[in-house]
Amino acid sequence: MNEPALVLVVLVAVLFAAGFDLLMERSLIRVVVGFMLLGHGANLILLLAGGAAGTPPILGEGEGPSADPLPQAMALTAIVITFGVTAFLLALAYRSRLLLGADEVMDDVEDRRICAGKIKDDR
Amino acid sequence: MNVLVPLPFVLPLAGAALAMISRRREAWLRVLAPLVVAGVVAAAGGLVAVVARDGVTAVQMGGWAAPLGITLVADRLSALLLVVSAAVLLAIMLHAVAEGAGGLGRHEPGVFYPAYLALTAGVCLLFLAGDLFNLFVAFEVMLASSYVLMTLTPTAERMRAGMTYTVVSLTSSILFLTALGVTYAAAGTVNLADLSVRVDDLPSGTRSALGLMFLVVFGIKGAIAPMHLWLPDSYPVALTKVTAVFAALLTKAAIYALIRVQTLVFPRDQMSWVMLGLAAATMLVGTLGALTHDDVHRVFSFTLVGHIGYMLFGLGLFSVGGLTGAILYLVHHIVVQATLFLVSDLMQGRTGEISLNRLGGLAQLSSVVAVLFFVPALSVSGVPPTSGFVAKLALFQAGLGAERPLAYVVTGVAVAASVLTLMAMARIWTLGFWRPRPRDAAEPPEEESYTRGGVRVMQSVTAVMVAGGLLISVFAGPLSVWSRHAATDLLDPARYRNAVLNGAAR
Numbered sequence: 001m002n003e004p005a006l007v008l009v010v011l012v013a014v015l016f017a018a019g020f021d022l023l024m025e026r027s028l029i030r031v032v033v034g035f036m037l038l039g040h041g042a043n044l045i046l047l048l049a050g051g052a053a054g055t056p057p058i059l060g061e062g063e064g065p066s067a068d069p070l071p072q073a074m075a076l077t078a079i080v081i082t083f084g085v086t087a088f089l090l091a092l093a094y095r096s097r098l099l100l101g102a103d104e105v106m107d108d109v110e111d112r113r114i115c116a117g118k119i120k121d122d123r
Numbered sequence: 124m125n126v127l128v129p130l131p132f133v134l135p136l137a138g139a140a141l142a143m144i145s146r147r148r149e150a151w152l153r154v155l156a157p158l159v160v161a162g163v164v165a166a167a168g169g170l171v172a173v174v175a176r177d178g179v180t181a182v183q184m185g186g187w188a189a190p191l192g193i194t195l196v197a198d199r200l201s202a203l204l205l206v207v208s209a210a211v212l213l214a215i216m217l218h219a220v221a222e223g224a225g226g227l228g229r230h231e232p233g234v235f236y237p238a239y240l241a242l243t244a245g246v247c248l249l250f251l252a253g254d255l256f257n258l259f260v261a262f263e264v265m266l267a268s269s270y271v272l273m274t275l276t277p278t279a280e281r282m283r284a285g286m287t288y289t290v291v292s293l294t295s296s297i298l299f300l301t302a303l304g305v306t307y308a309a310a311g312t313v314n315l316a317d318l319s320v321r322v323d324d325l326p327s328g329t330r331s332a333l334g335l336m337f338l339v340v341f342g343i344k345g346a347i348a349p350m351h352l353w354l355p356d357s358y359p360v361a362l363t364k365v366t367a368v369f370a371a372l373l374t375k376a377a378i379y380a381l382i383r384v385q386t387l388v389f390p391r392d393q394m395s396w397v398m399l400g401l402a403a404a405t406m407l408v409g410t411l412g413a414l415t416h417d418d419v420h421r422v423f424s425f426t427l428v429g430h431i432g433y434m435l436f437g438l439g440l441f442s443v444g445g446l447t448g449a450i451l452y453l454v455h456h457i458v459v460q461a462t463l464f465l466v467s468d469l470m471q472g473r474t475g476e477i478s479l480n481r482l483g484g485l486a487q488l489s490s491v492v493a494v495l496f497f498v499p500a501l502s503v504s505g506v507p508p509t510s511g512f513v514a515k516l517a518l519f520q521a522g523l524g525a526e527r528p529l530a531y532v533v534t535g536v537a538v539a540a541s542v543l544t545l546m547a548m549a550r551i552w553t554l555g556f557w558r559p560r561p562r563d564a565a566e567p568p569e570e571e572s573y574t575r576g577g578v579r580v581m582q583s584v585t586a587v588m589v590a591g592g593l594l595i596s597v598f599a600g601p602l603s604v605w606s607r608h609a610a611t612d613l614l615d616p617a618r619y620r621n622a623v624l625n626g627a628a629r
Contacts, residue, residue, distance in 0.1 A: 023294065031290055038297045045304035070191070071307060074256050078300055081263045085293060088270055092289060095274070096282045114415060 008048055015041035026104045028093040032086060039082035046075040127173055128182040128195045130166040131205055131247035132261075135159055139240035146233030153220045156236040160213045160243060167206040167247075174202040179612070179622035181253060189624045190317040194253030196623055199609035200450060201250040204379055207454050208250070211371050211461045212243050214588050218465055219364045221580035235275060242268035242368065249376050253623055255306060255313040258380055259299050262344070266292050269373060272365045273357065281360050288357035295343035302336040309333065316623035319387045319616050327393075334389035338381070338397070345377030347435060348405040351428045355412060358427075359420030363471065366420065367464035370427050371457045378434045378453065385438060386446070386613040398439030399529050403536040405432030410543035417479040419467050419551060423460070426503060426544055430456055433540075436533055437518050444521030446610035451603060452514040455502070455595055459511060462499040462588040469495065469585060470555065472578070479551065484560035491582055493556050498589045500552065504545035510595035515541060517603060 015037050022034025050071035057069035096102075138159030142152055173180055174197055184193040197205070216239065223232055245265025252258040270292070274285035307313055309329055310321045322330055339350070346354040354374070358366050385394065409429020413422045434456070437449025469492045470485060471477045486493040502509035515537070522534035595602065612618055 019297075023290065028286060035290070035293055035297070038294070042297050042300040042304065045301055046307070049304040049308035051308075071304070074303070074307075074313075077256070077260065081260075081267075081296075085263075085267060085270075088267070089289065089293075092270075092274065092282070092286060095277055096286060099277060099279045099282050114417075 005048075005052075008044060012041050012044050012048070015044070028089070028096060028104065032089045032093060035089065036082070036086055039078070039086075043075045043078055043082075046071045046078065125173060125180055125182055127166055127169045128180060128197050128251060129184070131163050131170065131209065132244045132251065134162050134166065135240045135243040135247065139237045139244060142237040142240055146237060149223070149232045152232050152236045153224060156240060157213065157216050157220055159240060160209065160216050163243060163247060164206070164209040164213050167202070167209045170197050171202045171206050173197070174199055179618050181622040190312050190314045193257055194314060194316075194623055195251045195257075196253040196315075196619065197251060198612055198619060198622075199605060200379075200382070200613065203450070203605060203609065204375075204453060204457075205247060205250045207457050208246055208372055208375075209243075210591070211457055211588075212246070212368065214584050214591075215364055215367050215371070215461060215465070218367075218468070218581050218584045221577045221584065222364065224577050224580075231275065234271065238268045238271040238275075239368070242272065246372050246376055250379065254315055255303055255318070255384075258383075259296070259303060262299065262376075262380075263296060265373065265376065266296065269369060272368070273361050275362055275365060284357040284360035287353055291343065291353040295340055298336070298343070299340045302333065302340055305336065306333055314623070315383065315387055316616070316620045319620060320624075322388055330389055331393050334385065334394055335397075337384045337389070338394070341377045341381040341384070342401070345374045345381060346405075346428050346431055347401050348408040348428065348432070351405065351408065351431075354428055355416075355421055355424040358424045359418060363420070363464055363468035366424075367461045367468070370423070370464055371461035374427065374431055375434075375453055375457050378431065378438075378449075381435075382438050382446070382449065382613065386441075387616050387619065392441075395439055395441055396529055398435055399533045402432045402436035402439050403533045405429065405435060406536055406540035407432075410540045410547065413547035414543060414550065417554075419470065419477050419479060419482070419555065420464075422479075422547055422551060423463050423467060426463075426547060427460055429540055429544065430460075430503070433515070433518055433537060436537060437521065439533075440521050440525050440530060441614075442521060442525060443607065443610045443614060444517070444524055446613055447603060447606045448514065448518035448521045450606040450609055451517050454602070454606075455510040455514040455592070458588065458592045458595060459499050459502045462585065462592060463496075463503065465581075465585045465588060466492065466496045466499065469578075469581065472581075479554045481561060482555040483558050484556075486556040487559075495582070495585050495589055496556065497552070499592060500548040502592050504548050505541045506545070508596050510592050510599075513596050513599040513603070517606075 019034045019038035019041060022030045022037065025031060025034070050068035054065045054067040055063065057066040138155065142155060145151055179196065179198040181194055181196045183189060184195065219235065242265055245261050245268060249258060249261035249265060252261050270285070270289045273288055274281055303313060309325055310318055312318050312321055343350045358369055361369065406429050409425050409427070409432060412425035413429065416422050416425060434449045434452050437445045437452060467477065473489050473492055474482060474485060476482050498509070502511040505511040505515040518537065519534055522530050522537065
């Protein structure tokens with residue numbers, strides 16, 4: 001395998017760290033942004049997996065070794081999927097704002113109730 | 124080229140498109156959707172026959188040769204799971220149609236039917252996928268439709284749960300994509316058969332790292348403790364028939380993927396104790412959780428988590444016996460878990476209640492529902508002669524046959540978890556069915572609304588599912604022979620490789 005470019009590797013690390021950090025937030029818009037960053041990070045990994053850049057992977061085009069087309073095809077599919085899902089997430093955030101008046105992820109009420117009930121019983 | 128192989132997912136995908144176009148004509152949707160799913164059942168049945176005759180059948184889509192093109196593979200494991208899943212999907216579809224026709228449902232048919240058909244397509248593609256990337260796409264098709272189904276007829280509670288569910292699933296998908304990229308960088312292929320050859324050249328550290336990454340990915344999707352936290356939170360909130368599909372298929376699909384990836388591609392020995400440990404934890408967490416909750420849906424969701432542990436236990440043993448048990452358990456659990464949720468839909472419909480604090484007297488109100496609950500409840504706890512007993516027996520035998528201290532311990536935990544499940548089911552039975560109705564309970568809905576044709580059909584569908592569960596134990600013999608063959612093929616991937624890599628030349 002070829003040596004991957006260090007800049008890209010660092011970039012992937014930063015994107016993942018920032019993405020997971022945002023994912024922990026309560027505000028759904030931040031979660032969406034975090035998810036987008038993670039998606040970019042994962043797509044860059046796919047690109048990195050193809051090895052060093054080469055000439056366009058079209059038969060008879062350019063000289064020297066061509067780039068690996070397979071990870072590019074995968075990244076393309078992944079981009080389409082993340083795009084669609086991001087649109088859905090945004091719609092969800094909007095709906096949640098309409099219904100709950102906030103776009104924050106709430107606690108599980110039933111779970112809280114059971115925890116509270118158990119503590120009361122113990123006393 | 125065998126046309127039957129792609130049919131189970133092409134058919135519902137085309138059906139979903141058709142349903143989307145004609146989404147305003149509800150009566151037509153109610154005819155179209157079940158017909159399409161029935162077609163999938165027929166195709167899957169045909170595929171079982173083909174696999175029984177020819178062995179592993181591979182199809183190269185578009186005629187591109189194996190490691191490069193998109194490969195669809197049907198072997199004994201995927202054909203078996205395909206036919207069982209399709210049958211369950213058909214039953215739940217009929218339940219939904221009856222609900223809609225009886226005027227009892229409040230779902231939006233223009234959204235429900237296309238999404239359901241797309242989910243069917245995703246599940247079928249998942250079982251047939253011959254490479255990791257297609258597996259990822261299948262998961263995404265399945266999950267994207269599940270996000271839609273999850274938030275159908277949105278309420279505040281459903282939005283909250285839907286958000287948690289969506290974000291957790293997406294995180295695991297991103298991890299899946301990452302693992303995929305790393306696998307490609309390491310081995311230069313994502314085709315499962317090709318990968319199983321090439322991983323031999325990788326350093327064992329890399330192999331273990333990749334195996335662990337996939338364990339986490341499918342662990343989140345399959346709700347293996349401690350990555351199960353999203354499931355009991357989100358599943359109970361969706362419409363019950365939707366929960367029935369999710370509980371029956373989504374987690375089991377992840378377990379299927381885990382079995383496929385861990386047996387075919389990655390080394391066994393180092394992963395074994397990790398999986399056995401996780402299996403024991405999952406069983407205990409799930410069944411103990413089931414005992415603490417009093418919402419019936421939540422109890423069922425926690426038992427679902429607990430019983431994922433059994434399948435992981437079978438996989439963790441990495442023996443033909445263990446895998447046979449895991450496959451039998453998959454089949455049994457797909458059917459029984461769907462049945463339980465359909466029954467809880469009937470319970471809720473009959474009383475308008477689903478909390479054990481306020482339920483009661485159901486046995487008096489409706490003896491039919493009582494019987495329909497009783498049989499799958501025994502089955503999920505593994506009481507003979509139900510299908511749960513058959514599957515558990517196979518697992519316990521494999522666990523004791525492994526002759527390793529850890530396997531003995533986990534077998535013990537599995538027995539304890541069975542007893543705990545039985546306790547959880549007995550709790551629902553005594554509180555929900557046996558005791559008299561609590562005085563402050565809400566009045567049950569009008570008698571008249573429960574004698575309509577729709578309810579009759581819903582009850583018959585559930586009855587058919589219960590009977591289907593019993594059929595599994597009647598045909599336990601042939602089924603376990605089939606599973607044993609499937610397990611042998613999993614541990615010795617030569618046939619799989621041959622069909623995929625050399626089959627192209629044929």
